[in-house]
Amino acid sequence: MARIVMKFGGTSMAGTERVRRVANIVRRQQAAGHEVAVVVSAMAGETDRLVNFCREANPVFDPAEYDVVVSSGEQVTAGLLALTLRALGCEARSWLGWQLPIRTFDSYSNAKIDSLDVEGLNASMAAGEIAVIPGFQGVSEEGRVTTMGRGGSDTTAVAIAAAIGAQRCDIYTDVDGVYTTDPRIVAKARKLKAVTYEEMLELASVGAKVLQTRSVGLAMKEGVRVQVLSSFIDDDATPADELPGTLIVDDSEMEEIRKAHGMERQVVTGIAHDKNEAKIILTRVPDKPGAVAHIFAPLAEASINVDMIIQNVGRDKGETDVTFTVPQNDLPRAQAILESKRDDIGYNRIITDNRIAKISVVGVGMKSHAGVAADMFRSLAERGINIQAISTSEIKVSVMIDEDETELAVRVLHTAYGLDASDEDA
8 A cells, every 4th residue: 555646737627527537546546555645736727717817806916815816726626526536435525725734935926835734634544535635825924825836736746745755646637748859749759657857857947848847846855756647548547556657756766667677778868848938139248247247136136037148259349248048928027127227237239039949958868978969969950950049957958949940950859869769669
């Protein structure tokens, strides 16, 4: 018998028929002898609907009241799933964020988990009760409802798994695992049996939409084994215990999985893409100490994340051009801030472009293999794809290209690194 946390996303909970399907998946896990806790998202599209209500009520809304409204979507699905499980003959109850409680800190609508009190939850699960927990929500020090931002339900699930000592956290989504790249772009993309925390963290941060970045970071910190698999399965499908999806584990378990399945260690694990970036160029910035700080300090104060940064070779007049990227949704704010700080920065012109994409190759094998970046640049050059900016980490190389060339670049690199599935894999 094991303790398992199961998390179901919005598409899995979209309507009573899908809630009933989820209830059957949960019931099967309990029938297999496991103690089960379930974390649920709001129905697909419901959070957006609630956000729009807030904007219509008051364009300059109070964040605390905003959290009260948007957290209600998960409360509905938690109650519905508990009701459905009871109709199927299971003992089940919902546990709202304030009832556990899940204590949070930091700002409303983007709160972070501080601590969890799971004494009552542990007792309930040990007695054979299925716990149904709304994701995305907690309670502040003042006793107010808080929410954790987009994708926060993944973080809730991992945090619950860590707190109750679960053997695994199963994240059920509308895909059946983590692939070498987006199967909608590359038909020969392969589902991965397992990836390391480090690889998944990089993939999530550069555009892979399977898991939320914060949840992967928390799983890595707490050593929570995570599995990604599909909730859209038939009643006679392979049980989750037999690992039909993709496991996210530490390096040592990854090696055991490789040996057990006779898998070779790939230098590159996957290719990710992200079209939600925008480029900003500041021309003729003074080439002197402190100039770059004047650019990025006000952006940091506004919580605008800056990704790729390039400072060109200085001009003869002691000036340089600075290029960087920000999330596309933050472009208007970033531009307004930089224009307001023009005198402090001393630039000549601001040029923006929101038709760019970031393409990234990721793999822990890059730590011990040279030439990965060179292969990337050569492969793109052979297809006439121009690189506008580059950023790297120990296990990742990212490039900025024109948005219109995204799909071509992904396909080219997927083939170049030998990731295409063979006929035998298909």
